[in-house]
Amino acid sequence: MADIAHTVHVALGDRAYDILIGDSLLDDAGAILAERFPGRRYGIITDDNVARAQLPRLLKSLDAAGLGHTEIVLPAGEATKSWAYLGQAVEGILAARLERGDLVIALGGGVIGDLAGFAAAIARRGMDFVQMPTSLLAQVDSSVGGKTGINSPHGKNLIGAFHQPRLVLADLSTLDTLDARQFASGYAEVVKYGLIDDEDFFFWLEEHQAEIFAGGPARGEAIARCCAHKARVVIEDEKELGVRALLNLGHTFGHALEKDTGYSDRLLHGEGVAIGMVLAHGFSARLGLAPSQDSGRIAQHLKKSGLPTTLADIPGKLGSTETLMAAIAQDKKVSRGALTFILTRGIGQAFIEKNVDGAAVAEFLNEMRALPLSP
Amino acid sequence: MADIAHTVHVALGDRAYDILIGDSLLDDAGAILAERFPGRRYGIITDDNVARAQLPRLLKSLDAAGLGHTEIVLPAGEATKSWAYLGQAVEGILAARLERGDLVIALGGGVIGDLAGFAAAIARRGMDFVQMPTSLLAQVDSSVGGKTGINSPHGKNLIGAFHQPRLVLADLSTLDTLDARQFASGYAEVVKYGLIDDEDFFFWLEEHQAEIFAGGPARGEAIARCCAHKARVVIEDEKELGVRALLNLGHTFGHALEKDTGYSDRLLHGEGVAIGMVLAHGFSARLGLAPSQDSGRIAQHLKKSGLPTTLADIPGKLGSTETLMAAIAQDKKVSRGALTFILTRGIGQAFIEKNVDGAAVAEFLNEMRALPLSP
Missing domain, CATH: 1.20.1090.10 (Dehydroquinate synthase-like - alpha domain)
Known part of the structure; x- marks a missing residue:
C-alpha cells in the first residue's frame, strides 16, 4: 500500500502521533486516513498556490476512499496568518457543519499549518487535525510539535495555541514544486537542528x-x-x-x-x-x-x-x-x-x-x- | 484579612485552583493576588457597566498592593462575544506588553468571563487568568470549569478553548447591583444543579x-x-x-x-x-x-x-x-x-x-x- 520511507513517533501520551514521510503520501492519504480515523469527515484548509499544485491529488485520494470533505482556500503568503483569515477558516469549518469528531487537514506550508492548526484548536473548542506539510520548512519544523497561531501587529506568532496534530503526512514529492528560494529557506531550519546539539x-x-x-x-x-x-x-x-x-x-x-x-x-x-x-x-x-x-x-x-x-x-x-x-x-x-x-x-x-x-x-x-x- | 465565607478547591492536578466566595473580595483582591502571584502585572478586561459599578474598587485594591495594571473596557452585552472584541482584547493585552507570566483578570459577568478567558488562552499561546465574576450566572456557572469562547453566526460558543483560571474571586456584594431580571436569570443555573442530580x-x-x-x-x-x-x-x-x-x-x-x-x-x-x-x-x-x-x-x-x-x-x-x-x-x-x-x-x-x-x-x-x- 502506502510507500512510507520513514516513520517518526511523537510519544506524547494521549496526544501521541506519527509522522509519516514518503514519496507520494498525498496519493495514499485517503487510504491512510480511512484506516486510522474511520467514519470522519474532513475540512481541508489550503492556499491558492498549493490548491493548484497539490489539492487535486488529495481530493482524488479522499474520493477514492469514500471520505467526505470540504475545502477552504485562502491566499498564499504570511499575511494570511491574521485575524481575518483565522475567522474565515473557523467559520468555514462551522459552515460545513463539521463536528467535534471530524478532522481538519492543513495542506500547505508553515503559514497554512499554523493557521489551520489554530483554527482546529478553537473551532468547537478543539477539533482533531492532520498536518500535510508541502514545504521543507513545514516538513522539518512547523508541522511537528503543536505550535499553532497567527501574527499580531505587535509581533509574529503572538496569538495561538498548543494543539498537537493527530497525524503528519510529509509527501516528499511536494518539495519538487517548491522554487529554489523557498527550499533554501526551509533548509535553514534543517541546519538549525545540527547547530543546536548535533x-x-x-x-x-x-x-x-x-x-x-x-x-x-x-x-x-x-x-x-x-x-x-x-x-x-x-x-x-x-x-x-x-x-x-x-x-x-x-x-x-x-x-x-x-x-x-x-x-x-x-x-x-x-x-x-x-x-x-x-x-x-x-x-x-x-x-x-x-x-x-x-x-x-x-x-x-x-x-x-x-x-x-x-x-x-x-x-x-x-x-x-x-x-x-x-x-x-x-x-x-x-x-x-x-x-x-x-x-x-x-x-x-x-x-x-x-x-x-x-x-x-x-x-x-x-x-x-x-x-x-x-x- | 480577607473575609472569605466559603472556599471551594477545584482539584485539577497542575491546573488546580481555588474559588473564594465572600462579601467584599474585590476590596481584598490586591492583597490576595500579591500573596498568591508575586511580581505579576495585570490586564483587566471588563465591560462599561461593570467598569462603572466595580472597577474603581478593584483598582484601588490593586494600587494599595502596588500591583501594575492596564484596563480594557468593552461594551456590555452578549454581542461582545465576537471576533471583533476578541481581537480588541487580545491586541490590548499585547499592546500593554503583558508577558506570558502576567495575568489577565476577567471582571464581569458570563460574557466578559468567556471572552477574557479565551483572550488569555490565546494571547502568547496561553496566559494565566483570574475570574472575578460579578453576576450570579457567572459566580455559579461560567467562571468555574475553564470553558471560554465567543459566538459564531452559526451558533453560540462554537469558538473557544478549555482554559482553567488560576483563581476565582466571587464577591457577593457585586450581586446587589444586579437588576432583578439578571439575578433571576442566574438563578436558573442554580436550580439546574438541583435538577441534575441533587x-x-x-x-x-x-x-x-x-x-x-x-x-x-x-x-x-x-x-x-x-x-x-x-x-x-x-x-x-x-x-x-x-x-x-x-x-x-x-x-x-x-x-x-x-x-x-x-x-x-x-x-x-x-x-x-x-x-x-x-x-x-x-x-x-x-x-x-x-x-x-x-x-x-x-x-x-x-x-x-x-x-x-x-x-x-x-x-x-x-x-x-x-x-x-x-x-x-x-x-x-x-x-x-x-x-x-x-x-x-x-x-x-x-x-x-x-x-x-x-x-x-x-x-x-x-x-x-x-x-x-x-x-
Whole structure:
C-alpha cells in the first residue's frame, strides 16, 4: 500500500502521533486516513498556490476512499496568518457543519499549518487535525510539535495555541514544486537542528548538501532526522517551559528582521533564521563563549545553500537599531523584562541564556549593520 | 484579612485552583493576588457597566498592593462575544506588553468571563487568568470549569478553548447591583444543579428562595454548593467527553431559543435555560421516562423566581419549528449526526441520551408552541 520511507513517533501520551514521510503520501492519504480515523469527515484548509499544485491529488485520494470533505482556500503568503483569515477558516469549518469528531487537514506550508492548526484548536473548542506539510520548512519544523497561531501587529506568532496534530503526512514529492528560494529557506531550519546539539548532523549536512538539494534519498533522511530531533524536544517540553526554547536558535534576531521587513518577500522566514543563526554564533563569540571561526563556517554552508547570512544581504533599507531592539523586546521569548536569547558554545552546543544585556545586543547589531554583503 | 465565607478547591492536578466566595473580595483582591502571584502585572478586561459599578474598587485594591495594571473596557452585552472584541482584547493585552507570566483578570459577568478567558488562552499561546465574576450566572456557572469562547453566526460558543483560571474571586456584594431580571436569570443555573442530580438541593432551594433573593447567608451557601457541584463534574470530565454534558440540562433547547431571539434582551441566557429545563422535563415525561408532575413543580418554582417557563412567555414572534430544529442540530452537542439531549427520570435524575429522535422533538416543540403564557 502506502510507500512510507520513514516513520517518526511523537510519544506524547494521549496526544501521541506519527509522522509519516514518503514519496507520494498525498496519493495514499485517503487510504491512510480511512484506516486510522474511520467514519470522519474532513475540512481541508489550503492556499491558492498549493490548491493548484497539490489539492487535486488529495481530493482524488479522499474520493477514492469514500471520505467526505470540504475545502477552504485562502491566499498564499504570511499575511494570511491574521485575524481575518483565522475567522474565515473557523467559520468555514462551522459552515460545513463539521463536528467535534471530524478532522481538519492543513495542506500547505508553515503559514497554512499554523493557521489551520489554530483554527482546529478553537473551532468547537478543539477539533482533531492532520498536518500535510508541502514545504521543507513545514516538513522539518512547523508541522511537528503543536505550535499553532497567527501574527499580531505587535509581533509574529503572538496569538495561538498548543494543539498537537493527530497525524503528519510529509509527501516528499511536494518539495519538487517548491522554487529554489523557498527550499533554501526551509533548509535553514534543517541546519538549525545540527547547530543546536548535533554536531555530527551538521557535518553530515555539509557532506550531503548537494544530494539533499537534488532530491536524493539523503533528502528524506535529513527530514526524518529533523523530525526525530524535534519530536524528542517536544516530548520533553511540550509547552516550551524550558529546553524547547532551544528550537528558537536564530529566531529572536530573525523575527525582529522579519517584522522590520514587513513579513514580506524581502526576507523569508528561513532567511531571517539563517542570518539570525549567524548573528547568534557571532554574538556568542563576541561574549567569549564560542570559537570565533564557527560563525564563518556556518555562514559558508548557508551561503552555499543560497541563503543570506548578513544584515547587508537583506534588500532595501533596514530600520534603526532601536526599532530592531524594540521588536526583540516585544518578542514573546521575553521573561519578566530580561532578554532571553539562545546562545552557543559552538556548533552543536546551544543553550538558553535568560539574562542577556540589551545594550550589548544593540552594540553588536550596530556593528553588524556596518558589515558588507556576504562574500 | 480577607473575609472569605466559603472556599471551594477545584482539584485539577497542575491546573488546580481555588474559588473564594465572600462579601467584599474585590476590596481584598490586591492583597490576595500579591500573596498568591508575586511580581505579576495585570490586564483587566471588563465591560462599561461593570467598569462603572466595580472597577474603581478593584483598582484601588490593586494600587494599595502596588500591583501594575492596564484596563480594557468593552461594551456590555452578549454581542461582545465576537471576533471583533476578541481581537480588541487580545491586541490590548499585547499592546500593554503583558508577558506570558502576567495575568489577565476577567471582571464581569458570563460574557466578559468567556471572552477574557479565551483572550488569555490565546494571547502568547496561553496566559494565566483570574475570574472575578460579578453576576450570579457567572459566580455559579461560567467562571468555574475553564470553558471560554465567543459566538459564531452559526451558533453560540462554537469558538473557544478549555482554559482553567488560576483563581476565582466571587464577591457577593457585586450581586446587589444586579437588576432583578439578571439575578433571576442566574438563578436558573442554580436550580439546574438541583435538577441534575441533587434532589435535596432543589428542595432546599424551594425553602430558601426568599432568603437567596433577599441576600441573606443562604445566598453565599447556594453559590458555594453550586461551585462545589460544578467543580466535582469538571474534575471528573474536564473536556466534556462524558458526564460534564449533564451541565447542559435545558441548554440545547435554551441555545436554540437564544439564537432565534438574536441573543437579545428578549431572552436572557438563564431565561432560555429556564424554559429549556421545563421543556426537557416535559419531553422526558412525554417519552414516559419521568413523572409528569415534575415539570409543573419546576415551572412553579422558576415562575416564582421571576423566570419564563413556556415558549409563549417569550415576547415577540418565535421562528418556525424547522428553524428551531436547525439551530438544535447545529448546536455543538451533536455527535455524528444523532441528536444528543440531556433527558431526565425526574428531579435530580438527569442523564445523557445520545440517540434522540429529531422528529419526536419537533412534534413536541410544535405542541409546546400552542400552549398559552405560563399561569
